[in-house]
Amino acid sequence: xxxxxxxxxxxxGHVARSASILKALLARGHRIAVMGxxxxxxxxxxxxxxxxxxxxxxPVLHPSPTGLDFGKIADDPANRYDDGIALNYRAMQDALxxxxxxxxxxxxxxxxxxxxxxxxxxxxxxxIDQHSKYPGFQFPEVNGYxxxxxxxxxxxxxxxxxxxxxxxxxxxxxxPDPKFEVTLIPPILRQEVFDLTPRVxxxxxxxxxxxFAQIPQSLDDLYGTFEAFEDYxxxxxxPNQHDNRANLQFxxxxxxxxxxxxxxxxxxISTAGHNxxxxxxxxxxxxxxxxxxxxxxxxxxxxxxxxGLGQREYSLTPATLRRFFDRLPEFRHNLSVNKGIVDNxxxxxxxxxxxxxxxxx
Numbered sequence: 001x002x003x004x005x006x007x008x009x010x011x012x013g014h015v016a017r018s019a020s021i022l023k024a025l026l027a028r029g030h031r032i033a034v035m036g037x038x039x040x041x042x043x044x045x046x047x048x049x050x051x052x053x054x055x056x057x058x059p060v061l062h063p064s065p066t067g068l069d070f071g072k073i074a075d076d077p078a079n080r081y082d083d084g085i086a087l088n089y090r091a092m093q094d095a096l097x098x099x100x101x102x103x104x105x106x107x108x109x110x111x112x113x114x115x116x117x118x119x120x121x122x123x124x125x126x127x128i129d130q131h132s133k134y135p136g137f138q139f140p141e142v143n144g145y146x147x148x149x150x151x152x153x154x155x156x157x158x159x160x161x162x163x164x165x166x167x168x169x170x171x172x173x174x175x176p177d178p179k180f181e182v183t184l185i186p187p188i189l190r191q192e193v194f195d196l197t198p199r200v201x202x203x204x205x206x207x208x209x210x211x212f213a214q215i216p217q218s219l220d221d222l223y224g225t226f227e228a229f230e231d232y233x234x235x236x237x238x239p240n241q242h243d244n245r246a247n248l249q250f251x252x253x254x255x256x257x258x259x260x261x262x263x264x265x266x267x268x269i270s271t272a273g274h275n276x277x278x279x280x281x282x283x284x285x286x287x288x289x290x291x292x293x294x295x296x297x298x299x300x301x302x303x304x305x306x307x308g309l310g311q312r313e314y315s316l317t318p319a320t321l322r323r324f325f326d327r328l329p330e331f332r333h334n335l336s337v338n339k340g341i342v343d344n345x346x347x348x349x350x351x352x353x354x355x356x357x358x359x360x361x
Contacts, residue, residue, distance in 0.1 A: 001361060002031050002103040004095050004123075006114025008058075009038030012253075013275030014129075017167065017188040018109045019043065020348050021128065028352075030361065033095050033103070035114045052098050054091035056113045057084035063294050065144050067152040092117045105359060112157040124162040124359065127154075128351065130274040131296055133166035136182030137174040142298040149295045151180070163358060167347050169278035170303040170340055183354065187278035188347035192255070196263040198283045206261050206285075207236040208270040217315055223248060228318050229325075234269075235261045267328060269316070272297035277304065282345045286310045286331035288324045307340030 003025065008014040018040070025032060033052040034044045044053045059079045062072035073079060091113065096102065106118035110129045118125035133139075134150035141147075158164075164182040172184060207226075209219070219238075226234040227246050235249050236242075237258055242250040251257055262268070268280055272291040277300055280287050287310035291301035305312035310331055311324045334340075344350070355361040 001105060002099040003361075004033050004035060004054075004103045004106045004114055004117060006035040006056075006106070006108040006111030006117075007040035007044075008110040009036055009040040009042075010060075011273060012039060013273050014109045014111075015039050015043045016190050016275050017128075017130075017347075019047075020188050020190055021107075021109075021351065022048070023191070024348050024352050025361065028361065031099070033098050035091055035095075035111060035117070040111075052094065054094050056088050056091045056111075057081060058112055061153060061156075063149045063153075066146045066148045068149070068156070088113045088116075092120070096121075105361065108158065110157070115158050115161075119160070125158065125160070126355070126359065127158050127161040127164045128167075129165075130167045130187075132164045132180075132182045133168055133172060133184060134295060134299070135177060135180040136164070136166060136184075137172050137176055139174050139295075139299060142295065142302050145293075145295040145298045147295055154180075163354070165351055165354065167274070167278070169274065169281045169342060169345075170300075170307075171342060185350045185354070186342050186344045186347040187275070187282070188351065189279055189282060189345055192259055193279050193282060196259060196283065198263050198285070200266050201264045202266055203232045204261070204265045205232050205234045206258075206265040206268045206270075207234050208258075208268070208276065209236065209238050222316055225316055225318055225321060229321065232325075235265070237261075267310075267324070267331075272301040272304070274300055278345070281309065281335065281341050284332065284335040286324075286328055286335065288313065288316070288321065290314060290316065303340060308334040309339065309341070 007018040033054055035054045035056050036044055037056050041053055041055055044051055060076050062069045102121040102123050105124045106114050107126050108114040115125055131150045132154060134147040135154055139147045165185050166182045167185055167187045169187045226248055230247055233247050237251050237253050241252050244250055267286045269288040270276055272289045289301045289304050289310055289312050291297035301312040304310045308330055313320050
């Protein structure tokens with residue numbers, strides 16, 4: 001089949017998930033063109049030079065606790081560009097030219113231009129992400145954040161879809177919302193994660209600082225706290241290079257290095273991105289989680305906290321970090337019995353069975 005696959009380029013999670021799905025689709029002989037930007041554009045260009053990368057631009061959205069903040073969206077300098085409309089329509093035309101007509105189906109991982117293309121060409125649209133479970137089930141509010149945020153985003157991006165699949169590393173026991181039908185699937189992990197042999201090197205701590213992190217502290221403040229724990233080595237991944245100091249080892253994000261540290265670390269300090277947490281739960285790594293100001297991250301962090309899989313905090317201090325280290329045996333036990341998290345992590349296998357049955361992919 002001919003497939004257009006839209007992949008969000010914000011962060012690493014969408015790309016990591018889509019990369020696994022892409023491999024499975026290519027193994028089945030499908031022809032694919034990818035609509036992408038930023039991280040997804042870089043990934044496809046570097047790893048799949050034979051797949052057309054149709055470059056697009058999408059707006060940066062800003063949430064409010066109960067929806068979207070349209071004022072912030074309008075005022076964001078990143079949304080002031082002159083070439084977005086031309087790029088997006090050129091990408092649509094290039095897809096038509098590549099396939100000599102409309103594709104058979106359009107997939108989207110939280111990417112709205114591909115969805116618009118599906119609507120305009122009357123093609124089936126399949127949405128694959130982790131966010132759709134929030135409008136799909138009646139999740140409660142968390143710290144003033146509401147699932148209406150994702151309801152607003154997804155209705156803006158994908159008001160209609162022929163099928164919606166939502167990955168989840170945690171069990172969902174809330175009633176479904178009949179107005180937003182979605183199929184839950186296990187988390188979709190990179191094959192490189194399945195290939196790891198996890199172990200625990202005492203005192204080795206992975207710290208991931210996302211470019212989109214909203215930690216209410218300066219990095220120097222964090223580093224000062226880490227340096228106070230001299231018996232631990234903190235492996236810190238950042239968007240920019242830093243010089244090593246004392247018990248702090250700094251890295252630019254590099255997948256192989258990151259996976260190596262993740263496999264052997266004793267614990268992790270990070271924000272609450274769903275994809276990274278999925279990998280950590282699979283590897284049974286306790287996590288000190290600092291959620292960003294989105295419902296998704298707030299809910300993921302709450303799951304970690306209430307199931308004793310790690311510790312949820314909104315800042316990092318010597319006292320909170322000491323408490324985290326003291327509780328590591330408790331966290332490891334809860335992880336070992338899958339407390340609150342799914343038993344099956346083969347999201348790709350489950351998804352491909354659905355796609356094969358429903359769409360012949």
